[in-house]
Amino acid sequence: MHPFEEHALLETRRQFIGKAARGMGAAALAALLNGRATASTPRDDAWRGLIDPLHHAPRAKRVIHLCMAGGPSHLETFDYKDDLVKLDGEPMPESFTQGQPIAQLQNQELRVMRPQYDFAHFGQSQQHISTVLPHIGSVADEICIIRSMETEQINHDPAHTFMNTGTAIPGRPSMGAWTLYGLGSESQDLPGFVVLTSAGGGQNQPIAARQWHSGFLPSKFQGVQFQSQGEPVLYVDRPDGVSLAQQRRLVDSVQALNGIYNEAIDDPEIATRISQYEMAFRMQTSVPDLVDLSDEPQHILDMYGTPGADGSFAANCLLARRLAERGVRFIQLYHRGWDHHGGIKNGIATTAGLVDQATAALIKDLKQRGMLEDTLIIWGGEFGRTPMAQGDGRDHHIKGFSIFMCGGGIKPGFSYGQTDELGYHAIADKVHVNDFHATLLHLLGIDHERLTYRFQGRDFRLTDVAGEVVSPILA
Numbered sequence: 001m002h003p004f005e006e007h008a009l010l011e012t013r014r015q016f017i018g019k020a021a022r023g024m025g026a027a028a029l030a031a032l033l034n035g036r037a038t039a040s041t042p043r044d045d046a047w048r049g050l051i052d053p054l055h056h057a058p059r060a061k062r063v064i065h066l067c068m069a070g071g072p073s074h075l076e077t078f079d080y081k082d083d084l085v086k087l088d089g090e091p092m093p094e095s096f097t098q099g100q101p102i103a104q105l106q107n108q109e110l111r112v113m114r115p116q117y118d119f120a121h122f123g124q125s126q127q128h129i130s131t132v133l134p135h136i137g138s139v140a141d142e143i144c145i146i147r148s149m150e151t152e153q154i155n156h157d158p159a160h161t162f163m164n165t166g167t168a169i170p171g172r173p174s175m176g177a178w179t180l181y182g183l184g185s186e187s188q189d190l191p192g193f194v195v196l197t198s199a200g201g202g203q204n205q206p207i208a209a210r211q212w213h214s215g216f217l218p219s220k221f222q223g224v225q226f227q228s229q230g231e232p233v234l235y236v237d238r239p240d241g242v243s244l245a246q247q248r249r250l251v252d253s254v255q256a257l258n259g260i261y262n263e264a265i266d267d268p269e270i271a272t273r274i275s276q277y278e279m280a281f282r283m284q285t286s287v288p289d290l291v292d293l294s295d296e297p298q299h300i301l302d303m304y305g306t307p308g309a310d311g312s313f314a315a316n317c318l319l320a321r322r323l324a325e326r327g328v329r330f331i332q333l334y335h336r337g338w339d340h341h342g343g344i345k346n347g348i349a350t351t352a353g354l355v356d357q358a359t360a361a362l363i364k365d366l367k368q369r370g371m372l373e374d375t376l377i378i379w380g381g382e383f384g385r386t387p388m389a390q391g392d393g394r395d396h397h398i399k400g401f402s403i404f405m406c407g408g409g410i411k412p413g414f415s416y417g418q419t420d421e422l423g424y425h426a427i428a429d430k431v432h433v434n435d436f437h438a439t440l441l442h443l444l445g446i447d448h449e450r451l452t453y454r455f456q457g458r459d460f461r462l463t464d465v466a467g468e469v470v471s472p473i474l475a
Helices: 003-033 082-086 134-138 156-165 175-183 244-265 268-291 298-304 313-325 344-368 433-443
Strands: 062-069 119-122 127-130 143-150 193-199 330-336 375-380 384-390 393-397 401-406 414-416 426-428 453-455 458-460
Touching (some): 062 156, 062 344, 127 143, 143 426, 330 344, 344 375
Parallel strands (some): 062 330, 193 330
Antiparallel strands (some): 143 401, 375 401, 384 393
């Protein structure tokens, strides 16, 4: 048979099955409405993960990613450079910048800018951290600072995409989606991948929902954004006048129809719809309990620096702990406010003031509850900032920047990697974004080369064709 004829025949079969399924669906609906149907969707339909057993013993069960959106300056936070002080105001040596990618400083005179804050040695580990982050300094013995990060995208949106998906090509799954696909979730009544956002302290660069999208994976693996204020999840609450029992009957009816249709055409998106209807129903009771912080003692609220669910980064950090307690696998907190092209001294102080205390509180809170040892925390942005001044700010920079990780199998009180004397190039123990992703999956018990998904004739993975586990930072 000619391939075109075979395709046409298959298409005809699909149409027939689809029409037949819709006919059966109509009949099933009539039966349901008349109370004659007994079909019911199983309540325990949560995805258990592709990888069972895990490739190796995991060190972490869950991930909390504190995403500092906008590109925090490593030179004002974790990577002090005395030579910047000595050369402040002098022309930037061309040996550093010639032929290098620059965002907004192209064709401008490049001059060195000194660090805007002093640094101090914190903890028994004596980690060198900016005095603008004193609370993070107080947990210096818990964190591993990586000062040699490299990325490939110099503008915000593609850099976020690269940090989240391992590629600048839109449409690929995010690291949260890959994690949920590989491991599933321990929560029965909350999504396995949750996103919260806050803003303040600088230019609030927009964050596209594709940063937590599932890409070509089934959509059941995409992140679910919770609103920081007001109704936590849109369109989940029951309409006025509809009882819980009525809602349950409606969901069961829709689920039965979806189940019939799925048996006919085996579409993963229908399976997703079935599971998400059930999840939404459960969330009607689980979400209000999650966001009701009235059961938190005052000393915990004071530790985080929040009066309650006020939409702040501090409140989101407290919600992240509560999500982790309830079995959510991947939690992502975006704080939009680190884009300091100008006014970096005051901007850093303001933004740091919004995130510093709560970040440290989250680490301390998890530790006192015995959860830090199996919770991987990541703090960092999509890139760093230039040693060169942009007025009284700094431009985007991709050749060397800092993040920190802690908990979940990470070596505590440890610094790794190095940039050159001006903080421009990573020169020792470089960590590419693909290496970061390989390490994240390794800590979760996954071999990054073996977590794949076939799409358009090719096996894809989070680390694409690169990535090595950064073994020296493992406990």
